[in-house]
Amino acid sequence: MQIQMKGIRKAFGSNQVLSGVDFELRDGEVHALMGENGAGKSTLMNILTGLHARDEGTILIDGRETYFSNPKEAELQGIAFIHQELNIWPDMTVLENLFIGREMSSPWGLLRMKEMKALAKEQFQKLAVDIPLHIEAGKCSVGQQQMIEIAKALLTDTKVIIMDEPTSALTEREIQKLFDVIASLKKEGVSIVYISHRMEEIFAICDRITVMRDGRTVDTKDIPNTSFDEVVRKMVGRELTERFPARKPNPGEIVLEVKHASRKGWFEDVSFQVRAGEIVGFSGLMGSGRTEMMRALFGLDRLDSGEIRVFGQKVSIRKPVDAVKLGIGFITEDRKDEGLILDFSVRDNMVLPSLSSFTSKGLISSEREKTFVDALIKRLQIKTHSAETAAGNLSGGNQQKVVIAKWVGIHPKLLILDEPTRGVDVGAKREIYQLMNELTGHGVAIIMVSSELPEVLGMSDRIVVVHEGRITGQLSKEEATQEKIMTLATGGNEHDDKK
Template identity: 45%
Template sequence: MHLSTRGHPPGPRHSATAPAPVLALKDVSKSFGAVRALRGVSLELFPGEAHALAGENGAGKSTLIKTLAGVHRPDTGHVLLDGGPVDFHGPADARDAGIAVIYQEPTLFPDLSIAENIFMGRQPRRALGRIDHRAVHAATTALMGRLGVDLDPRRPARGLSIADQQIVEIAKALSFEARVLIMDEPTAALTGGETARLFSVVEALRAEGVAVLFISHRLEEIFRLCQRVTTLRDGRRVACEPLEGLTEDDLVRRMVGRDLGELYPKQATDIGATALSVHRLTREGVFHDVSFEVRRGEIVALAGLVGAGRSEVVQAVFGVDRADAGEVEVNGRKLPLGSPTAAMDAGIALVPEDRRQRGLVMEMSIERNIALTGLHTLGRGGLVRRALERGRAADWAVRLQLKYHKLSDGVGLLSGGNQQKVVLAKWLATEPAVLIVDEPTRGIDIGTKAEVHRLLSSLAAEGLAVLMVSSDLPEVLGMADRVLVMHEGRLVAGIPRAEATEESVMAAATGRHGKEQAA
């Protein structure tokens, strides 16, 4: 099935004879204490239509999704199923009604297999009530085939990449044969090929009459897949309209209430001395003979397809994973391999790909998360002075324009974009010489994305060396002074900014580029 870049497959025609919406919200409001998350929002999802939900982080998208999914109950207004009001008492009620949700962050049981995660609580049984493992594995294999991926049903979820975890979540949702499929940032960690396969599955489901609600911060995906879009801002619906005839700039203005300005505000900088030097770094079976340098004032992007070894390289540079061979130097100082403490002492900071699992302690407050990397500077004798901790957090909250209610609130209450700002604040507070950012804008809204890009650019202009891992090719081309491309665990190309194009980067990422080692 061919999908044009900005095509709009025909959706249902909403005339007097058109089918009623399968699922709808009518004047729904929802508050959490003093925070009004939704304010009189209405939404209609029709069979066979892909409907986009757009808005900045904090606009109310997650609350709307959880209301449709039975996680939250409206304070006022109604949820309508097949035109009639319905009261979901929990996610199980919504699931039984045919509503499947793929959330932005995977929620798998790490010690269970892929098949067990997909069919948890509803495995086929044999005689005497025993689980029919052969049937479970066969059904899982069929689902993976439907998605066009090859994952072993018996493989434990622990250790799966973000992309593979998302695929498992999608398979789980499809296993319910849902009438409504709600997709919250499902492509955030997928490659172009995986995204194309996913979109083919969505088109097939639409042809079967499934209603799709699609949430993505990648505007090109919204225009590619969907027919209509509802835009939220500050908990209110500001527009519901066909995408045909709408431009990306139009949609951005509705989302943020203003002209955004430049999305990739790359400043010209004076490139200084080498800050980070990596020489012949190797981890058997993962990556091999990787060498590169990052200079002061420079943003270097590490690009490649998911599974090429990009994240594994930066984790080894920081010492989270121990390399088998090679050298890492910061400002000429050789570091012991496999020691994050030594890396931090030398001035390396790592903002990880998975902010919830590796970047934050979700049970802790905003201020405590920001302070974690500098507790030794905030008190004496092992006792932290609360005033210093709060002052440090408040300072960085202002500098990064963090949106929050109270610094003592749990970091889990923040939107994804604001959680990312907390991770950045935690590491920038260490005043690093080298900042490594792995997928810095994954799953955050376009307004926050522009803010993060502006921050990275200004940090580089101040002399910080920045190493950025990104699957977002426009981000790579827009922000990097140099692009290092990995393919199957090897560094195969180093491309200067002036020569970096989508074609040259993808040629290297897919192995069609000469096997030249980047300097």
């Protein structure tokens, strides 16, 4: 299937999102669509699949002018969109999720369960994943849910698949499986629009790249004819001299000490320290227990045993408010469900954890609140029409910046960042890294959980590696390599990579 989009324009109220975008997709190609958060990538694809109507412009599919009224129409014509925010029904089984809206039934209205199960198993085998069909989808990991979405798209006679940040929640092993599937689909003539901020992936699997900036098409090139630096320059409109800003850590006193912490079924006998002004990276495969450790530290889950000390004092953290009172902030990996109240404004989300600092005798100082919010919007370069815009209306990367801003506002002593740059473009990533450097420069201790090994290596002063709920090794910045981290993350000894 060939698609041409010419001169596409779209505005939401006074906010002009697309200003004449051109995009072309050829038969059997993997076409990268890149740009900073808010550049208009997802909006363009939503217009293609009928979720939004264009204001101006033309869409040609196999040479014929075609417009869809809704995503279902696009699906029936062979165009599937796998969104970054997963479209999973958590209370329904995996099988029900795979066939929702397209159940197979007999002439008498009975579901053909055997055939549906056989097709589902066949698709999972192609993806090389083993997910029980009878369990509730909500009980699956985020990575498994992503694979369910991909399998759901492949169950139809799909000619075009749009993947929006498909690997953001996948392990390295799952990512490689996905790449294998993409390669086989390409051989079968399926075209793929690949939206990602992970530059390594783009150069590994894509044939061409279209770069967007501020709602416009900047350039389209064959992948062999461009470079990392050129793509970044076109995305952000400026040079990024270094991917990771230089760090000059000066670790101070021990802010957090965890001793022999355990939570049955999730992690066991965990001990580590974090010092003021230090970034400690936590690395490990999906499901290794990293996030569960951080949730327990913040009081979202209970510890079964173990000890937590903050500035040398033994503390009891039974709920998040206890952690906040101790100066601990937690930027969760699930920003939509746990990090933000999507219907609340940017301002309300930002001030929520620190309302008491704007309150005097029961009254909130609107002026102090405004100064605080405006300063953070400017500092983090959050793209929003105003502070009163609903957080749910922002792009994914700008939502992430709002989550970071609200915890920076409590003036934390310790900040836990779980996948801080997931779904964030390369320019915004650097801004987050610079903010991390600023915070540690003022003595804030940071724990960073990340599935991106370059990020772990580029920003951590020390690296803690987790495998199946246990810490398998701790590496200094100087001794850490991708090979050593992956060896420890898969249960090996840190010396195994030398054999």
